[in-house]
Amino acid sequence: MRELSGKVAVVTGAASGIGRAMAVRFAGEGMTLMLADVDHGGLAETAALAGDGKVLTQITDVSDAAAVRHLANRCFGEFGAVHVLCNNAGVFQGGHMWTRGEEDFAWLLGVNLWGVLHGIHEFVPRMIEQDTEGHIVNTVSVAGLFASQGTGGYALTKYAALAASQSLAQDLVATGSKLRVTALCPGAVRTRIGDSERVRPPGHADTPTPDELDRRESISRAAQDGMDPSEVAGLVVTAIQEERFLLLTDPGYAARLRLQTETLLTGHLPGHR
Numbered sequence: 001m002r003e004l005s006g007k008v009a010v011v012t013g014a015a016s017g018i019g020r021a022m023a024v025r026f027a028g029e030g031m032t033l034m035l036a037d038v039d040h041g042g043l044a045e046t047a048a049l050a051g052d053g054k055v056l057t058q059i060t061d062v063s064d065a066a067a068v069r070h071l072a073n074r075c076f077g078e079f080g081a082v083h084v085l086c087n088n089a090g091v092f093q094g095g096h097m098w099t100r101g102e103e104d105f106a107w108l109l110g111v112n113l114w115g116v117l118h119g120i121h122e123f124v125p126r127m128i129e130q131d132t133e134g135h136i137v138n139t140v141s142v143a144g145l146f147a148s149q150g151t152g153g154y155a156l157t158k159y160a161a162l163a164a165s166q167s168l169a170q171d172l173v174a175t176g177s178k179l180r181v182t183a184l185c186p187g188a189v190r191t192r193i194g195d196s197e198r199v200r201p202p203g204h205a206d207t208p209t210p211d212e213l214d215r216r217e218s219i220s221r222a223a224q225d226g227m228d229p230s231e232v233a234g235l236v237v238t239a240i241q242e243e244r245f246l247l248l249t250d251p252g253y254a255a256r257l258r259l260q261t262e263t264l265l266t267g268h269l270p271g272h273r
């Protein structure tokens with residue numbers, strides 16, 4: 001989809017980080033925006049940063065199907081169409097696989113995987129029916145390509161989000177749809193992802209263990225030194241315009257992916273040969 005001006009974009013997780021940067025960039029491209037998040041104050045700040053264009057906000061927990069349905073109803077009701085859907089909301093928690101409990105996995109899966117699936121289910125049929133060009137951007141992560149120690153709970157949601165994105169893209173092509181998909185796989189980006197606990201719902205109590213706290217700290221440090229979110233937003237706009245499926249924010253990941261595949265094919269554990 002080359003032309004973004006005058007089109008409608010929905011961004012989840014828009015109160016902070018990459019979602020906020022995409023919202024601001026889309027506004028700069030002349031798009032109409034529907035911004036969703038669980039953080040009311042952050043959403044209002046993003047709306048202010050997005051400027052004078054048409055911007056609506058809605059408190060939405062993406063892990064809740066009814067909330068995402070309500071978001072879609074409001075969006076199509078107010079704007080009559082959606083051209084870019086960014087399933088971006090996400091949370092991080094680290095820790096060894098055996099120290100994480102059901103509540104941890106439920107929280108991560110709820111936001112990072114069900115959030116994407118609810119977005120697909122509630123928006124894509126109506127976007128197909130619209131019969132216009134359109135694009136779905138699912139924020140995955142390099143953790144969806146390279147499972148590493150201490151990030152298993154997060155990585156498994158991102159591997160699944162990548163699979164969902166690839167299957168969605170194949171389904172759309174196979175059915176002759178004009179919609180396209182990008183799986184955004186950023187490395188470290190300067191956001192609040194290392195402090196995801198701030199939005200953890202009370203029903204999903206944390207069970208902090210040294211391995212978890214250690215991983216949280218290292219992710220926060222990596223994010224601090226990471227890419228500026230506005231750069232990621234710029235890459236997303238190009239990926240939409242060039243209909244690029246896999247968006248890696250660092251050119252070095254291609255070589256790493258090749259190496260990982262070669263290592264796996266020898267039957268060895270990547271990173272431990």
Ligand SMILES: NC(=O)c1ccc[n+]([C@@H]2O[C@H](COP(=O)([O-])OP(=O)(O)OC[C@H]3O[C@@H](n4cnc5c(N)ncnc54)[C@H](O)[C@@H]3O)[C@@H](O)[C@H]2O)c1
Binds near residue numbers: 189
């Ligand atoms: N920052 C990085 O280094 C990095 C790297 C790879 C992938 N990502 C992914 O980027 C996406 C955006 O994260 P970010 O880095 O901007 O972090 P962030 O914490 O700055 O922003 C995440 C946003 O998601 C919102 N959110 C959390 N739970 C939600 C829910 N249930 N419903 C709706 N909104 C919810 C938060 O309130 C927040 O505004 C996530 O999917 C994350 O996994 C981030």
